[in-house]
Amino acid sequence: MPKFAYKAKRGLDKHVEGVIESSSEAEALNKIIAAELFPISIRELPPEAKPRNSAGSWLMNKRVSSADIHIFTKKLTTLIRARVELLASLKIIYEQTDNQKMREVVQGLYNSVKEGKVFSAALAVYPEYFSPLFINIIKAGETSGRLDLSFEQIAGFMGRDAALSNKVKTALAYPAVLLIVGAVSIFILINYVLPSLKPVFSGMGGKLPFITGVIFRVSDFSRKWWPAVVIGCAAGILLLLRVKGNRFFRDTAARLKRRVPLLKRMAMNQELAYFASGLSLLLKSGVPALKSLDIATLTVEDNRLKEGLAKAGRDIASGQSIAKCLQNYTDLPVFFTRMVAVGEESGRLSEVLDEVASSYTQEVESDIALVSSLLEPMLILGMGAILGTIVLSVLLPIFQITELVH
16 A cells, blocks of 8 residues: 655644655545644655565665766666656665665666655765766756657767676676686696695605695695685685775776776776767757856776866866867876867767767777687686696606506
């Protein structure tokens, strides 16, 4: 049965708030009046989340990911295009969402809009989930009366970003499987196969080859201490997460990207593609050029580039050319700044930026394919070297005994 939140007065000065179950708003009002209260306001609450069984509740109570926001945006775009009102759309999405945390976000959006807030203001309450880019495009859509177009643009933008992320995951899937299979094979050899051979070689007498002795010592250590090593590594990672947070791992990954030339180029191209695409999207939505640049700058992670864009923004505000300011204050590639100049001169800046974003995205995809093609042989060679060393350590004593017999 639907629930309604109400505010009412009892007597002249006492205020009462509560929640009441009723089949309709009119019936809820009658119940409030029957309780000798004077109703001030009443609003319907979205349906509560259905109770989850204990086995699956921990799966449903996960964090809100970018994929959840993308799905939410696609569903909302479809409903708005079908002329369904925003409140009704949010209610439908709420009922179809499995992630409990995302349900709470949708319920918060529903309540804010129900209370009279514009949708962009409701989104701004959740800055950890909805970026300034997302919020300002919605705001522009509200101003122009084309909220459906804003949702389509955001959904398309997030779809391209998700497609690129999926290509990265797909490219790394095979190397990851190869690494896992190789690691499991080495673990089985070290902890189960070699210990069964050690008594055989020890009973034959004679000194074992150096490499065989080293491998057997590694095997003894692994059999005795591998649970402690695994627990220690897990505890260390959890401690770093607790003390320094996820930012420590993100900063470590960023430093690695800056030091490996291929990864550095790929990260820079991806950032330029994201920046160009975001700036184009804001301009298409009707956001002024200077404000669009400020918002798009928030998507940039490179601090040096971000500072340069901020300085360029100050000169652009005084009426100078965007391309000239970008050239003076940033290390953006010549291709990028010249394309911006072409877009300014032709009055097609947003379309030119789309072409720039597409060009850099293609370069990122090429680099992803190159990294994947390099990883596979490197992993095969690495695993082959380790497995070959283990096999050699077993064969050497056998060859030694064969020579002694002959």
